[in-house]
Amino acid sequence: DAKTTQPTSMDCAEGRAANLPCNHSTISGNEYVYWYRQIHSQGPQYIIHGLKNNETNEMASLIITEDRKSSTLILPHATLRDTAVYYCIVPGFGNEKLTFGTGTRLTIIP
Amino acid sequence: TAGITQAPTSQILAAGRSMTLRCTQDMRHNAMYWYRQDLGLGLRLIHYSNTAGTTGKGEVPDGYSVSRANTDDFPLTLASAVPSQTSVYFCASSPTAPANYGYTFGSGTRLTVV
Numbered sequence: 001d002a003k004t005t006q007p008t009s010m011d012c013a014e015g016r017a018a019n020l021p022c023n024h025s026t027i028s029g030n031e032y033v034y035w036y037r038q039i040h041s042q043g044p045q046y047i048i049h050g051l052k053n054n055e056t057n058e059m060a061s062l063i064i065t066e067d068r069k070s071s072t073l074i075l076p077h078a079t080l081r082d083t084a085v086y087y088c089i090v091p092g093f094g095n096e097k098l099t100f101g102t103g104t105r106l107t108i109i110p
Numbered sequence: 111t112a113g114i115t116q117a118p119t120s121q122i123l124a125a126g127r128s129m130t131l132r133c134t135q136d137m138r139h140n141a142m143y144w145y146r147q148d149l150g151l152g153l154r155l156i157h158y159s160n161t162a163g164t165t166g167k168g169e170v171p172d173g174y175s176v177s178r179a180n181t182d183d184f185p186l187t188l189a190s191a192v193p194s195q196t197s198v199y200f201c202a203s204s205p206t207a208p209a210n211y212g213y214t215f216g217s218g219t220r221l222t223v224v
Contacts, residue, residue, distance in 0.1 A: 036213075041198075042218070043200050043202070043215030043217055044202075044213070045215070046213055046214070097158055098213060100145075102152050
């Protein structure tokens with residue numbers, strides 16, 4: 001797996017966009033970037049994944065830099081229910097398994 | 111609702127006893143996984159199965175065994191529980207492996223070994 005680096009924690013005001021960065025400078029050309037989140041005591045929840053193009057779904061947007069060495073997960077209008085630990089994962093091409101690091105603890109402030 | 115069902119939700123187990131954590135999915139996913147999560151730490155992979163009839167070891171397999179007799183079920187067995195196996199256990203599945211699709215996780219089993 002490519003190593004990922006995320007800030008330990010972040011705060012964001014309710015209603016604002018939450019931008020969560022992830023560095024994955026050792027990523028190779030055919031490796032995807034995945035984002036999951038884990039709300040307190042629940043199982044992790046898949047958010048989004050991408051290879052090189054920016055991606056958007058009903059939950060979030062994923063912006064991947066042109067050199068693919070970093071990405072940003074954007075929650076466009078954060079709510080209190082978005083308070084969670086967010087994991088950025090690059091499992092490696094052909095790797096069957098996801099490896100979770102310690103992620104970013106995002107706190108949405110009322 | 112389609113998804114993953116884990117049972118039991120929680121359990122207190124005496125050290126030395128055996129226990130099987132159950133995991134069932136109804137999405138016809140080929141790949142299934144067991145993770146454990148300890149307080150303040152990320153999830154660590156215990157065992158996985160890419161398809162029915164096959165299993166593999168993850169990062170922390172010692173003290174655990176799994177079987178995959180069919181597509182839907184992936185039980186995790188602790189043959190002789192020890193206190194260090196106190197943890198929250200999550201089962202997950204994905205349509206296929208390699209994991210170029212999102213995982214679906216269960217709600218977890220909170221196990222306390224005393």
